[in-house]
Amino acid sequence: MIGTIGLLGPEARERVARLATAIERAREPGRDGVAPAAGVPLADRPIDHACLAAAVRRVAAVLADAGALSADEVAAIEGHADLEGDLAAVLAWATGRPASPPFEDAAIVWSVLRLALPPFVAPCLPTPRETADRGCPECGMSPDLAILQASGARILVCGACDMEWRADRVRCPFCGNASQDLLGYLAGGGAGLVIRVCDACRTYLKTIDRRVVGGDESPLLLRMLLAEMDLAAAGAGYGPAPGSLR
Numbered sequence: 754m755i756g757t758i759g760l761l762g763p764e765a766r767e768r769v770a771r772l773a774t775a776i777e778r779a780r781e782p783g784r785d786g787v788a789p790a791a792g793v794p795l796a797d798r799p800i801d802h803a804c805l806a807a808a809v810r811r812v813a814a815v816l817a818d819a820g821a822l823s824a825d826e827v828a829a830i831e832g833h834a835d836l837e838g839d840l841a842a843v844l845a846w847a848t849g850r851p852a853s854p855p856f857e858d859a860a861i862v863w864s865v866l867r868l869a870l871p872p873f874v875a876p877c878l879p880t881p882r883e884t885a886d887r888g889c890p891e892c893g894m895s896p897d898l899a900i901l902q903a904s905g906a907r908i909l910v911c912g913a914c915d916m917e918w919r920a921d922r923v924r925c926p927f928c929g930n931a932s933q934d935l936l937g938y939l940a941g942g943g944a945g946l947v948i949r950v951c952d953a954c955r956t957y958l959k960t961i962d963r964r965v966v967g968g969d970e971s972p973l974l975l976r977m978l979l980a981e982m983d984l985a986a987a988g989a990g991y992g993p994a995p996g997s998l999r
């Protein structure tokens with residue numbers, strides 16, 4: 754191992770890891786009636802606003818329990834969760850290309866919430882048709898992380914349910930483009946971290962090279978540690994897969 758992932762110092766990293774653990778515990782099956790995404794067939798589900806409101810409240814409660822949100826911030830989030838129009842704005846933002854959070858109040862909170870929300874929200878959503886044929890074998894959603902293993906194999910990680918599957922190393926997982934002229938890289942995040950980009954569909958995928966950086970972080974912790982890569986990709990004009998949860 755040459756280094757650790759992300760730019761955080763040991764203390765901040767420890768805090769983020771505790772938060773990720775709290776969220777992951779809350780995702781375990783059978784807790785509070787919010788089903789985890791894994792194993793739940795998403796196809797043909799209508800968007801269920803009651804389900805979405807429950808997911809937003811649940812994540813806010815988990816983040817508050819973990820000490821990441823104040824009572825005022827929880828109240829602001831719950832106020833939005835009560836309104837169907839506000840939830841539609843949250844959903845559009847969470848499933849669209851990177852842009853500002855939907856509300857001025859508690860903007861940083863919404864950014865944290867966006868990272869935590871997808872596994873809770875996935876059961877509330879239909880499978881996006883345009884990605885279903887190339888998406889997660891479990892739930893049909895799009896990958897948001899790629900991991901190059903020691904063997905050189907490329908593993909994609911589902912942005913909704915964390916399922917992992919092996920994929921072609923030289924093909925865009927979103928549009929299928931394999932033309933090397935239209936595939937590239939952006940630097941960002943440090944050694945062993947690369948933002949793979951596709952100019953055919955203007956998408957990006959955060960890629961972790963485990964031959965360079967060691968560790969066994971969970972997908973959620975990786976997303977929290979690598980948030981600056983999302984900003985770098987957005988700044989260069991690339992977005993996540995259309996209809997993805999991130």
Ligand SMILES: [Zn+2]
Binds near residue numbers: 893912913
């Ligand atoms: Zn999935």
Ligand SMILES: [Zn+2]
Binds near residue numbers: 925926951953954
């Ligand atoms: Zn593409």
